[in-house]
Amino acid sequence: MNKALSGALRSVLGAAATGALLAASGPAFAADPIRIGVIAEAQAIAGASIPQAAQLAADEINANGGIDGRKIEIIGYDNHSSSADSVRAFQRAVNEDKVNAVIASYISEVVLALEPWASRLKTPFVTPGAASNEISKSVHADYEKNKYTFHGYLTSAALALSVCDGAKDLLVDRMHMKTAVIMSEDAAWTKPLDVGYEECLPKIGLKVLDHIRFSPDTTDFTPIFNKIEGSKPDVIITGISHVGVQPTVQWKNQQVPIPMFGISSQATNETFGKDSNQAAEGVLYQGVSGPGVAVTPKSVPFAENFKKKFGNYPSYAGYTAYDEVYYIADAVKRAGSTDADKLVDALEKTDWEGTIGRVQFYGKDDPFTHSIKYGKGLITGLMLQWQDGKQSAVWPKDVATVDIKFPSFIKLGN
Amino acid sequence: MRAFQILIDGFAISALYALGATGFTLIFGVSGVLNLSHGAIMVAAAVAAWAAASVLGVGTYAGALIGVGVALLAAFATYFAVVKPIQDSRRIPNEEKEIFVLTGTLLWGIMIQELIAYFFTNNAKTVLPIVEGVVDVLGVRTPKNEIFTAIVCCLVIALLWLLVNRTRTGKAVLAASMNPRGVTLLGLELTNIYIVVWGIYGILAGIAGVLLGMFLGVSSYSVGPLTASAFSIVVLGGLGSVSGSLIAAFVVGYLETLTAYLVSPAYRTIPALLLLVFVMYIRPQGLLGRR
Numbered sequence: 001m002n003k004a005l006s007g008a009l010r011s012v013l014g015a016a017a018t019g020a021l022l023a024a025s026g027p028a029f030a031a032d033p034i035r036i037g038v039i040a041e042a043q044a045i046a047g048a049s050i051p052q053a054a055q056l057a058a059d060e061i062n063a064n065g066g067i068d069g070r071k072i073e074i075i076g077y078d079n080h081s082s083s084a085d086s087v088r089a090f091q092r093a094v095n096e097d098k099v100n101a102v103i104a105s106y107i108s109e110v111v112l113a114l115e116p117w118a119s120r121l122k123t124p125f126v127t128p129g130a131a132s133n134e135i136s137k138s139v140h141a142d143y144e145k146n147k148y149t150f151h152g153y154l155t156s157a158a159l160a161l162s163v164c165d166g167a168k169d170l171l172v173d174r175m176h177m178k179t180a181v182i183m184s185e186d187a188a189w190t191k192p193l194d195v196g197y198e199e200c201l202p203k204i205g206l207k208v209l210d211h212i213r214f215s216p217d218t219t220d221f222t223p224i225f226n227k228i229e230g231s232k233p234d235v236i237i238t239g240i241s242h243v244g245v246q247p248t249v250q251w252k253n254q255q256v257p258i259p260m261f262g263i264s265s266q267a268t269n270e271t272f273g274k275d276s277n278q279a280a281e282g283v284l285y286q287g288v289s290g291p292g293v294a295v296t297p298k299s300v301p302f303a304e305n306f307k308k309k310f311g312n313y314p315s316y317a318g319y320t321a322y323d324e325v326y327y328i329a330d331a332v333k334r335a336g337s338t339d340a341d342k343l344v345d346a347l348e349k350t351d352w353e354g355t356i357g358r359v360q361f362y363g364k365d366d367p368f369t370h371s372i373k374y375g376k377g378l379i380t381g382l383m384l385q386w387q388d389g390k391q392s393a394v395w396p397k398d399v400a401t402v403d404i405k406f407p408s409f410i411k412l413g414n
Numbered sequence: 415m416r417a418f419q420i421l422i423d424g425f426a427i428s429a430l431y432a433l434g435a436t437g438f439t440l441i442f443g444v445s446g447v448l449n450l451s452h453g454a455i456m457v458a459a460a461v462a463a464w465a466a467a468s469v470l471g472v473g474t475y476a477g478a479l480i481g482v483g484v485a486l487l488a489a490f491a492t493y494f495a496v497v498k499p500i501q502d503s504r505r506i507p508n509e510e511k512e513i514f515v516l517t518g519t520l521l522w523g524i525m526i527q528e529l530i531a532y533f534f535t536n537n538a539k540t541v542l543p544i545v546e547g548v549v550d551v552l553g554v555r556t557p558k559n560e561i562f563t564a565i566v567c568c569l570v571i572a573l574l575w576l577l578v579n580r581t582r583t584g585k586a587v588l589a590a591s592m593n594p595r596g597v598t599l600l601g602l603e604l605t606n607i608y609i610v611v612w613g614i615y616g617i618l619a620g621i622a623g624v625l626l627g628m629f630l631g632v633s634s635y636s637v638g639p640l641t642a643s644a645f646s647i648v649v650l651g652g653l654g655s656v657s658g659s660l661i662a663a664f665v666v667g668y669l670e671t672l673t674a675y676l677v678s679p680a681y682r683t684i685p686a687l688l689l690l691v692f693v694m695y696i697r698p699q700g701l702l703g704r705r
Contacts (some may be wrong), residue, residue, distance in 0.1 A: 043531045043532070043536045043537075044535060044536060048535060081536070214679050214680055215679070217635075218680075219632075219636070220679075222423050222674075245539070246630060253559060255555065271537075274468050275537055
């Protein structure tokens with residue numbers, strides 16, 4: 001079929017039967033670019049790195065001749081952190097811009113809104129940064145329908161494990177801490193995270209004294225820190241992503257004497273230092289990679305190239321988005337096609353050493369179908385700390401570059 | 415101990431609310447304008463102060479001054495680009511002008527908000543405090559910056575009181591708020607009075623914005639809630655009544671703090687809004703409203 005004719009035919013019938021038709025659309029010409037739609041929170045600290053990193057990966061692949069002579073084309077959409085905008089962008093990406101795959105969002109609510117659209121429009125879809133367990137659980141629950149969605153970042157359950165693994169070595173074994181308070185924002189991704197924390201913290205020897213969930217709209221954290229201090233824990237275990245700058249700055253200004261340790265998505269981006277006027281000093285956060293951390297031989301060159309091009313080191317979702325473009329391209333190469341179902345099959349067989357570790361996906365029979373595998377030799381995550389205005393790895397030992405140290409207002413062993 | 419904590423925290427936040435709402439109510443009292451771009455102007459001041467101090471590195475004091483300057487410019491821009499053309503328009507019927515001003519300033523505020531989000535991201539920014547460190551007040555570890563905030567707010571409000579009650583310009587402003595037509599009959603140009611009021615408003619909103627940026631931090635998301643809180647404080651106090659707004663600011667500030675400490679931070683704003691609804695039922699003109 002002639003390309004123009006096929007295009008015209010597609011748009012005429014598009015409204016009625018877009019999904020079915022796209023899946024069955026004719027073979028692509030060799031020179032056709034592989035189009036990847038990137039829908040992200042371009043204005044948010046954690047999301048801003050997503051389109052940038054994806055573009056960087058595409059530029060590198062194209063500079064090396066592309067995939068079987070086909071270039072990678074990134075088509076970006078700013079979703080303003082809104083689910084409704086994301087759904088419109090997804091429809092536009094598939095129906096008008098004819099993308100072959102979509103990389104989207106670090107917000108679980110947004111990804112959960114897009115998941116049914118990936119199924120309806122039969123378009124492979126990978127998230128670089130959302131964490132909710134529900135994303136991959138839905139794939140498991142209705143595989144045939146939802147198999148188009150892939151979870152390119154750790155589930156909340158795995159994140160909780162990663163934090164606990166780090167806490168055991170750093171806080172319990174080394175600093176002999178015994179008690180903790182969980183402080184997390186009220187959002188879809190923290191529900192399973194908190195369940196995970198509640199379960200694994202006591203196991204590693206940290207008694208949970210209190211559990212505070214607060215609205216992501218909170219601006220004054222004084223009462224929250226006050227309440228936490230009242231229960232005298234050794235450490236605050238965090239689960240924050242929508243908020244970050246405000247609690248961190250107030251923690252420093254009020255000189256709350258308890259260290260913060262856990263997930264703090266905004267702290268993963270280097271711009272966090274400036275936004276918080278370096279209040280982040282001493283904050284310990286979980287990451288999948290970080291500046292100067294050689295998780296794999298690809299990690300450091302990527303972070304450096306990213307900084308050279310965009311002026312700052314990427315957030316965690318930058319690392320994952322970069323890897324995603326590469327393994328989507330790899331899947332296209334192995335499938336020999338951009339056909340959605342073939343691409344899904346190829347993505348399932350992904351075994352890609354990226355910047356965050358070795359990426360493989362859980363299979364159909366695992367409860368977290370299509371989520372990246374967590375574990376030694378695959379992806380374990382690491383703990384980093386803001387020290388002297390820089391992000392440095394402190395755990396695990398093989399990648400750690402510095403020892404933990406805290407600002408003077410932190411009183412250990414309260 | 416906890417009582418002192420509530421007393422101290424509540425005072426700082428209430429003083430900040432008072433400062434933010436005073437300018438808002440002053441403009442309404444004098445020119446009948448409800449400026450719904452209020453939150454955007456406060457955020458613009460804080461973000462400008464942050465950008466000047468943290469990105470350009472001009473220092474904390476200069477940064478704060480730049481922040482207030484930006485708010486002043488934004489206030490004049492609001493008046494000359496949005497409010498005045500609507501007030502002067504002959505094609506908009508007089509009785510519809512208020513609603514036009516409401517819509518116009520609301521849209522203007524959204525434009526400022528989107529510009530801030532576009533250039534500075536929607537992430538929260540915090541202005542480097544002018545004074546750092548903590549002191550022990552009645553057994554409560556209090557950031558010095560919190561005390562500084564409360565003192566500056568009270569000083570500025572006191573200065574405003576002196577200006578309005580003790581200077582000729584201030585008296586003209588006061589007169590205009592009571593009887594605009596009478597002021598023009600005395601040979602005073604109403605437009606000049608408006609310019610003075612918008613100037614005062616810009617400085618007040620700027621100081622409040624910068625202090626808020628130091629105390630809690632702001633993002634482009636704060637625009638709506640800030641406008642809403644100024645609006646509800648002013649309605650509670652009585653539209654156009656400065657002293658009413660001051661009282662209402664402390665009522666709202668303490669009610670929020672009490673809720674955050676004694677109930678849950680998640681429900682912080684709810685009791686104040688319920689109080690607003692209740693006051694609207696039994697005393698629609700607000701606590702000290704004239705009408």
